[in-house]
Amino acid sequence: MTEYGKGLEPQATTIPGLVVFDLPVHGDARGWFKENWQREKMTALGLPDFGPVQNNISFNDVVGTTRGIHAEPWDKWVSVATGRIFGAWVDLRDGPSFGAVFTTELDPSKAIFVPRGVGNSYQTLDADTAYTYLVNDHWSPDAAYSFLNLADETAAIEWPIPLSDVEISPKDLAHPRLADVVPIPPKRILVLGAGGQLGLALRAEYADAPHVEFADRSDLDVGSPDLVTARRWRDYGAIINAAAYTKVDLAETTEGRRDAWAANATGVAALAAVAVTNDLTLVHVSSDYVFDGSKDGAYVESDGPCPLGVYGQTKAAGDLAASTAPRHYIVRTSWVIGDGNNFVRTMASLAERGIDPKVVDDQIGRLTFTTDIARGIRHLLDTGAAFGVYNLTGAGDATSWAEVARRVFAATGHDPERVTGVSTEDYYATATGPISPRPRNSLLDTAKILTTGFSSVDAHTELLDYLAHGG
Incomplete structure (x- = not known):
């Protein structure tokens, strides 16, 4: 009854x-x-x-x-x-x-x-x-x-x-x-931009997960009108968007501006629409370039965007598009280092070849290694953390690019004093091509993601480990 x-x-x-x-x-x-x-x-x-x-x-x-x-x-x-x-x-x-x-x-x-x-x-x-x-x-x-x-x-x-x-x-x-019985597998996770620095780190992070798929633009074009039918999206639980246009200076050209907006904003909006329609979680990777760097102190997740150049503008637009998906993680990071060409490898090469570089010393921030970004993304998805924006960088004190270069020189057995610090204006004074403005302060406060149980690694410790393993 x-x-x-x-x-x-x-x-x-x-x-x-x-x-x-x-x-x-x-x-x-x-x-x-x-x-x-x-x-x-x-x-x-x-x-x-x-x-x-x-x-x-x-x-x-x-x-x-x-x-x-x-x-x-x-x-x-x-x-x-x-x-x-x-x-x-x-x-x-x-x-x-x-x-x-x-x-x-x-x-x-x-x-x-x-x-x-x-x-x-x-x-x-x-x-x-x-x-x-x-x-x-x-x-x-x-x-x-x-x-x-x-x-x-x-x-x-x-x-x-x-x-x-x-x-x-x-x-x-x-x-x-x-x-x-054949068990029901977890919902699939699709990683876009699988051939880039972060994509490679995500491949390694999810090497033990058969339900995770990896795609580059040749596998899935987010600009295609067929995106909505490109997959049986209801079989997916999340899309991790590790694809981006990152040529900061070329974004200031006519062609680069078009490509940056297509990849960083329009493409993200298309993914957000798929996520909304199919109740997916959209993970989108953002950048310190959405800020102008004028803040006194570290940026927190609630700080409003105020980008300087085209790249930063397109990344800020992408963040807004991603946020229209009710289930979203916007992972904001800075000074990214992974496989492929990057600042650390360039400095190590210059040190080995006997070249004494001039490096900008009035831009501050923290290095962030792609292994940590991949680990942080998996942590957010696995723990079901509250949706929203999360800053994710290496831990430790803020440094300048010049200080990072000196640490690379020292870690590879070279005299760090060979690195000369210069201002941003002096560094680009003789540039012949378009130069995007850079934020002077790229420091991001990571307290929010730490409250979810994620542990950041000291950026300097990570740098030494990166170089020790062939960086």
Whole structure:
């Protein structure tokens, strides 16, 4: 019998993410009423804002009708409109909780949130039972499904009515035992810009993750009008945008300006639209160049953009576009060092060749190694940190480019005094091509990401390790 007057309360289960809810049901002599799905109240209690797109109803007129165990690649919100069921759920997701079992009875005063990949089954306990569920994707023959036999000995579900005495479909009878089940893999992650400095670091970071895909422009052109159909995007959980136009000075030319806006702004807006439509997390990498460097002290995430040059303007526009996706991480960094040509390798080469460089000493910031950016991105995704902007750089004191150069010289066994510090104006005084203005202060405050449990590495320590391993 339906219980009236309960409060809206979630109850954790033995399966991660599987949550039972008590639902308030209001009844009198005329019948009863309940709010079966109330987004604002339920998400406030911790239910994922899973974005249902379809409502299905299964009606069974005979006691003992038994269905499942089916695991689909989408989330479900399951409840009973009338009648009563015994429900059984088995975790069929790839991971440490694979095979975990949870059972309970549902009547109209209870509902359950079933995460993607958790097998769902039920047995009717009353005649004329209607079982209703919301799902956040449309059925597709191309989606990955998994099934478990209702009589599996490992799951050992104690059905109230023996399976030998109930109505079961031939398909359900033929499903495999747990040992032969193909687990539902995690949602895919797509890394764009996979051939760049950060892309290579992300390849290394996710080397143990078969659900992570890597693409460059030849694999996926974000400027293509076919982007919306380029993938079955509902199979993806996140897009990591490691692609960018980074030729800061060339961005000041006619051709460079066009290319910078296309890659850093227009392309990001297209990705954000895909993320919004398909409820994906968009990870976008930003830059200290969105600021003019005039602040006295480190920039925090809430500081408004005020870029100086075209590159900074396009990066700021990309940040705004990325922020339109409700599920977004904008990872703002500075002075990036990774595989390929970079400042540290240039200084090491000059030191080895006996060249004494002049290096700018009035721009300050911290080096950030791509390995740390990749590690930070994975940390945000794995921990489910609050969405938003995060500064991520190496730790330690701020330095100038000239001081970094001296540290490179010293670490490679050369006299650091061979490096001469000069002002930005003097350094570019004889330049013949277009020069983008640089922020003098690129120092970013990283306190916010540290509160999520991420640990930054001292930039100088990282520099020594980078050089020691062939930087």
